Amino acid sequence: MxxxxxxxxxxxxxxxxxxxxxxxxxxxxxxxxxxxxxxxxxxxxxxxxxxxxxxxxxxxxxxxxxxxxxxxxxxxxxxxxxxxxxxxxxxxxxxxxxxxxxxxxxxxxxxxxxxxxxxxxxxxxxxxxxLEGMHYAINMFNKFAFEVGQKVLVNGASGAIGNAALQLGAYYGLQVSAVCNTKNVEMMKSLGALEVFDYEKEDFTQTDSRYNFVLDAVGKSTFGKCKPILRPKGIYISSELGPFGQNLFYALLTPMTGSHKVIFPVPSRIKDSISLALKLLVDGKFHxxxxxxxxxxxxxxxxxxxxxxxxxxxxxxxxxxxxx
Ligand SMILES: NC(=O)c1ccc[n+]([C@@H]2O[C@H](COP(=O)([O-])OP(=O)(O)OC[C@H]3O[C@@H](n4cnc5c(N)ncnc54)[C@H](OP(=O)(O)O)[C@@H]3O)[C@@H](O)[C@H]2O)c1
Incomplete structure (x- = not known):
C-alpha cells in the first residue's frame, strides 16, 4: 500500500x-x-x-x-x-x-x-x-456552564474549530457572533451567526456589544484585548497558549481574581465528541x-x-x- x-x-x-x-x-x-x-x-x-x-x-x-x-x-x-x-x-x-x-x-x-x-x-x-475541529469545539463548550440566549463571540469562525464552534453554539441556543474575513461573511450567516465582524474591515474588540463568552478559535487575539467586550463574569477561552503561554497562567490566576475568567480547554473524551458529531450530522445541525x-x-x-x-x-x- x-x-x-x-x-x-x-x-x-x-x-x-x-x-x-x-x-x-x-x-x-x-x-x-x-x-x-x-x-x-x-x-x-x-x-x-x-x-x-x-x-x-x-x-x-x-x-x-x-x-x-x-x-x-x-x-x-x-x-x-x-x-x-x-x-x-x-x-x-x-x-x-x-x-x-x-x-x-x-x-x-x-x-x-x-x-x-x-x-x-x-x-x-x-x-x-x-471530527478534529468539532472535537476541539466541543472541548471549549464543555468547560463552562451556559444558558440559552447568552452571547458568544467566535474569533476565527472560518477555521475548522471556529466553524464547528459557531454551529455548536447555534445548536445550543446561544446568540453567536462570528469574526472572519470578507469572503466568508455570508457563509458565517448561513451557518447560524447573528452578527459577523469582518476582520479585514473592523476590529471586533471595539464593538459596543458585550459577550458572556469569547471563544478565540484561532488564538489570534488575547485575553487583554477581549476583556473590555466581556460581560461581568465573562469567560475568554482560546485554542492557543497565547503570547509567552499566557493563557495557561491566566487560567490559573483569573479564577481567584477579577470578574473575568480565562479557561484553557485541555481536550479529552473523544468518544463523546464523536457521538455528538454523529448526532448533529444526522440531525442536519452540523455541516x-x-x-x-x-x-x-x-x-x-x-x-x-x-x-x-x-x-x-x-x-x-x-x-x-x-x-x-
Ligand atoms: N489546543 C489544541 O489542542 C489545538 C488543537 C488543534 C489546533 N489548535 C490550534 O487552533 C488553531 C485553529 O485551528 P484550526 O484548524 O481551526 O485553524 P485553521 O482552520 O487553520 O484556521 C484558519 C482560519 O483562521 C482565520 N484567520 C486567520 N487570521 C485571522 C484573524 N486575525 N482573525 C480571525 N480569523 C483569522 C483564517 O481566515 P483567513 O482566510 O482570512 O486567513 C482561516 O479561515 C490553530 O492555531 C491550531 O494550532 C489547537
Missing amino acids: KAYIHKQYGSPDLLNLEDVEIPVPGDDEMVIKVHSTTVNRTDCAMLRAKPFIMRFLTGLMKPSNPILGTDFAGEVKAIGKKVDAYRTGDRIFGFNDSGLSSHAQYLKISTQADIAKIPEAINFHTAAAS PVIDRVYPYHKVVEAFHFVESGQKTGNVVIDWNPAEH
Whole structure:
C-alpha cells in the first residue's frame, strides 16, 4: 500500500509517498481501507514537532510513528478473530489526536478505539471533516456552564474549530457572533451567526456589544484585548497558549481574581465528541465546511496550504479519487 512517511521533523517537503506492507489485524483489531482523511493543524504540529512539547508525544529526536494522520473515514476490509461488533464492508470513521496513521491507504485499529459507524446518508469526505475541529469545539463548550440566549463571540469562525464552534453554539441556543474575513461573511450567516465582524474591515474588540463568552478559535487575539467586550463574569477561552503561554497562567490566576475568567480547554473524551458529531450530522445541525479536496498524491501541497493558516474549514485527502 501507499503511505506518507516522515523520518525527521521539518517541512512538508520531507514527506515521502512510499510502498509499505498492508497491516495485519490482531484478534481485536480491524484493517480499514482509508477513503478520506484530513490534513489539519494537529498534523502540522506533529510534522514539525512544534511547539517543542509535542516531542514528548511524538518522539524526542525523531518521529516514533513515521505515518501521520489523526482522522479517517473508510471501510472495514479485514477483522480479527474476536471482532463481532464490526463486519467487513462496514463504513466507519474515527479520530485520535495522538495519531492514527491515516495518511495511508490502509490502517489498523482496535475495536476499542474512538470510532463509530458512518450513517448511510453521510459520505466519506464529510465524515472525515466532522471530527478534529468539532472535537476541539466541543472541548471549549464543555468547560463552562451556559444558558440559552447568552452571547458568544467566535474569533476565527472560518477555521475548522471556529466553524464547528459557531454551529455548536447555534445548536445550543446561544446568540453567536462570528469574526472572519470578507469572503466568508455570508457563509458565517448561513451557518447560524447573528452578527459577523469582518476582520479585514473592523476590529471586533471595539464593538459596543458585550459577550458572556469569547471563544478565540484561532488564538489570534488575547485575553487583554477581549476583556473590555466581556460581560461581568465573562469567560475568554482560546485554542492557543497565547503570547509567552499566557493563557495557561491566566487560567490559573483569573479564577481567584477579577470578574473575568480565562479557561484553557485541555481536550479529552473523544468518544463523546464523536457521538455528538454523529448526532448533529444526522440531525442536519452540523455541516462540516470543506475548503479543498486533494487527491492522495498531493498531500505535500495540502500541508503547505494548511500551514498557511488560511484554510476555510477543513482540507480533505481523497485516497481513492477514482471511486468518488
Ligand atoms: N489546543 C489544541 O489542542 C489545538 C488543537 C488543534 C489546533 N489548535 C490550534 O487552533 C488553531 C485553529 O485551528 P484550526 O484548524 O481551526 O485553524 P485553521 O482552520 O487553520 O484556521 C484558519 C482560519 O483562521 C482565520 N484567520 C486567520 N487570521 C485571522 C484573524 N486575525 N482573525 C480571525 N480569523 C483569522 C483564517 O481566515 P483567513 O482566510 O482570512 O486567513 C482561516 O479561515 C490553530 O492555531 C491550531 O494550532 C489547537
